[in-house]
Amino acid sequence: MKLVYSGKTKDVFALEDGNYLLKFKDDVTGTDGVFDPGANTVGLTLEGAGRAGLRLTKFFFEALGQKGIPTHYIDANPEAATMTVKPATVFGKGLEVICRYRAVGSFLRRYGMYAAEGQSLDAFVEVTLKDDDREDPPITKDALAMLGLLSAEEYEVLKALTQQIGNIVKEELAKKNIELYDIKFEFGRIGADKQIALIDEISGGNMRAFKDGKYIEPLVLEKLMLEG
Amino acid sequence: MKLVYSGKTKDVFALEDGNYLLKFKDDVTGTDGVFDPGANTVGLTLEGAGRAGLRLTKFFFEALGQKGIPTHYIDANPEAATMTVKPATVFGKGLEVICRYRAVGSFLRRYGMYAAEGQSLDAFVEVTLKDDDREDPPITKDALAMLGLLSAEEYEVLKALTQQIGNIVKEELAKKNIELYDIKFEFGRIGADKQIALIDEISGGNMRAFKDGKYIEPLVLEKLMLEG
Numbered sequence: 001m002k003l004v005y006s007g008k009t010k011d012v013f014a015l016e017d018g019n020y021l022l023k024f025k026d027d028v029t030g031t032d033g034v035f036d037p038g039a040n041t042v043g044l045t046l047e048g049a050g051r052a053g054l055r056l057t058k059f060f061f062e063a064l065g066q067k068g069i070p071t072h073y074i075d076a077n078p079e080a081a082t083m084t085v086k087p088a089t090v091f092g093k094g095l096e097v098i099c100r101y102r103a104v105g106s107f108l109r110r111y112g113m114y115a116a117e118g119q120s121l122d123a124f125v126e127v128t129l130k131d132d133d134r135e136d137p138p139i140t141k142d143a144l145a146m147l148g149l150l151s152a153e154e155y156e157v158l159k160a161l162t163q164q165i166g167n168i169v170k171e172e173l174a175k176k177n178i179e180l181y182d183i184k185f186e187f188g189r190i191g192a193d194k195q196i197a198l199i200d201e202i203s204g205g206n207m208r209a210f211k212d213g214k215y216i217e218p219l220v221l222e223k224l225m226l227e228g
Numbered sequence: 229m230k231l232v233y234s235g236k237t238k239d240v241f242a243l244e245d246g247n248y249l250l251k252f253k254d255d256v257t258g259t260d261g262v263f264d265p266g267a268n269t270v271g272l273t274l275e276g277a278g279r280a281g282l283r284l285t286k287f288f289f290e291a292l293g294q295k296g297i298p299t300h301y302i303d304a305n306p307e308a309a310t311m312t313v314k315p316a317t318v319f320g321k322g323l324e325v326i327c328r329y330r331a332v333g334s335f336l337r338r339y340g341m342y343a344a345e346g347q348s349l350d351a352f353v354e355v356t357l358k359d360d361d362r363e364d365p366p367i368t369k370d371a372l373a374m375l376g377l378l379s380a381e382e383y384e385v386l387k388a389l390t391q392q393i394g395n396i397v398k399e400e401l402a403k404k405n406i407e408l409y410d411i412k413f414e415f416g417r418i419g420a421d422k423q424i425a426l427i428d429e430i431s432g433g434n435m436r437a438f439k440d441g442k443y444i445e446p447l448v449l450e451k452l453m454l455e456g
Contacts, residue, residue: 092342110365113357114320114375124374129341137338140368146352147342 008042009053009205015084019074024050024057024081028205028218035205035217040132050081052222053203057083059226060169060202069165070197072190088188088199092149094130095139095187097158099123099166102181104208110138123163157196158187165198173209176224178216183207236270237281237433243312247302252278252285252309256433256446263433263445268360278309280450281431285311287454288397288430297393298425300418316416316427320377322358323367323415325386327351327394330409332436338366351391385424386415393426401437404452406444411435 001021005012008029013021030036030043054076061073072085100107101123103115115121127144128136144150150158162185170180184207186200204218216224229249233240236257241249258264258271282304289301300313328335329351331343343349355372356364372378378386390413398408412435414428428434432446444452 110362111357111367111371111375112362113359114377121374124370126368126371129339131341134338134340138366138368139339140354140366142352143339143354146349147339149342 008040010050010201018087020085020087022083022085022201024054024083024201026050040136046219049205049219051078052219053201053205054078054081054083055226056203056222057201060172061198063168063172064165064198067168069161069168070190070195072188072197072199083201085199086190086197088190088197089194090186090188090199091144092129092147095144095149096128096130096136096184097162097187098126098128098182098184099162100126100182101166101170101179104181107182123166125159125162127158154196161187161196161198165202169202169207173225176211178209178211178221178224181208181210236268238278238429246315248313248315250311250313250429252282252311252429254278268364274447277433277447279306280447281429281433282306282309282311283454284431284450285429288400289426291396291400292393292426295396297389297396298418298423300416300425300427311429313427314418314425316418316425317422318414318416318427319372320357320375323372323377324356324358324364324412325390325415326354326356326410326412327390328354328410329394329398329407332409335410351394353387353390355386382424389415389424389426393430397430397435401453404439406437406439406449406452409436409438 001013003011004014009025009027011023015021026045026047026049027042028035028044028046028049029039031039031041033044035043055078058076061071064071072088074084074086076083100121103117103119103121108115108117126138128138141155144155145152166183169183173180185198187196188199190197204221209216209221229241231239232242237253237255239251243249254273254275254277255270256263256272256274256277257267259267259269261272263271283306286304289299292299300316302312302314304311328349331347331349336343336345354366356366369383372383373380394411397411401408413426415424416427418425432449437444437449
């Protein structure tokens, strides 16, 4: 088992059968010790964050699998904080795909002239480049096609999948009276037919969730969703 | 004649017949005394810049009119540095629409991970909000529609017009062996049928143009284009 990549929140190991093992870390993104799902830096280390993130990821990826939505997920071992996944190639050096239900975060920082804080956004999808040096710039469908990252047809598949998955997560949260404000995903191409599939994780660190108008920390979200 | 708006590079007066008079100033956008068509601040004042910008604007708007492209242009008086235009309403508080033929400026700052400086971009269109406080954020077709600024159908009209007009300017420059790298436009809705039409100006201050690999200043561009 060979370490092939060490990321901000997980390490990636190559398995002998061609699949990959993701080892979830206890580090979460943020700035100056405050959790922020949109941040590019590791802001703090929370004991148990890796296992909690993996448990929630397992829950959501298995729910998506049951609904026939393509993901890279094979199985997970929460005790070891590891998840086995199919090999995937990302678009360029990676994209983040955000699905927004309420105007907060970078959306509000960009479009505050026309949007009020907390305003409903109806599963609005936007794409940013994973590029720490350039602060993850937003990118349009046309630019993705021109730069050879994603064809116009693939963009429509990506957008539809993003809204489908976002809506499933939103519904699962709603069962616990939790409201999803926004969520970010990563996608890749999987298999011989290069099918577009969800990769990475779906944990508290990927989303902003609120209960009774109060923001819920990732570790609390995992407890609310999976315990009772 | 009543002053209704004082902009960075021109003043706008309401005429009694319902049309407007634009008075071109000698100020051009830039930072610290260096001209930059992408800047939000007035960088310097160039003697004669207003008249030169208007002469070039007159030239291009009349060329567009001959090709049946809708603009707000009625006529121009270069000596007085004034242009008479039809009333137009902008999208929200105004958009800038950029047509790119080579990767320079903000395109390169955002997408430098995937584009080399000076790379061909084939009339690539992008839209930014006119919002100095938020540094003119880029915005997608979907976001424009969601925020009520421009419908999906109007976006396609805007994009097609931008490429048509950009290509006409590019061809005119090419006749003088000048290469257009990028150009920014403003559009608005004109008349009872709210037709999308080019507004504002087309001058050296709106574009980056190069000759023999060397950048051409706005005042020099005007001379090269209109004198001989």
